[in-house]
Amino acid sequence: MQLSNYLFFTTTCEQALEFYTQCGLGHVTEVLRFGVNGMPVPNEAMRNKIMHAQFEGPGVLFFASDNDDAEPMRGSAHILQMHDRKRTEQLFSRLAEGGEITTPLNMQVWGDYYGKLTDKFGVQWMLNCAV
CATH class of the missing domain: 3.30.720.100 (Signal recognition particle alu RNA binding heterodimer, srp9/1)
Known part of the structure; x- marks a missing residue:
């Protein structure tokens, strides 16, 4: 599965x-x-x-x-588990173009480098880099 x-x-x-x-x-x-x-x-x-x-x-x-009757995207996000901080920054920046950053990339209380955004197509992305 x-x-x-x-x-x-x-x-x-x-x-x-x-x-x-x-x-x-x-x-x-x-x-x-x-x-x-x-x-x-x-x-x-x-x-x-x-x-x-x-x-x-x-x-x-x-x-x-x-799907011309598709509902707006909400309630779900893609999370990408990353292992390279530079690659995380590059991908986050590219995905954010024309979209909205909801949580800027930063070190988080759980010890990882993390950020969240909604891209220009309405898809939510979370990037988490264990550094």
Whole structure:
């Protein structure tokens, strides 16, 4: 058994996955599109939008799609357990571009270097680096 997140975007899944690739999290390993290769189209506005995608990188696996009736993301966050402070700072800075930092990266009472943000697509990220 493995737990993986599934992210639902309204119509910005492709842009979000490109952003996560540019941040250095990994890359898309599978994609199905509405209206391509026999895939159904719920409405014309969704044609060519992402019906299902798999995203993978070192220690990262999640799925995502466009869903024009998706609820706003809330109540869940990706937590990345990091082991390199410089890499943590770089990734945190990239993910924060256009988003909102809710807890700046800093040493925490539990002894780790930690920060939390919501990216420009509404996804919450927590980076924890055991230093």
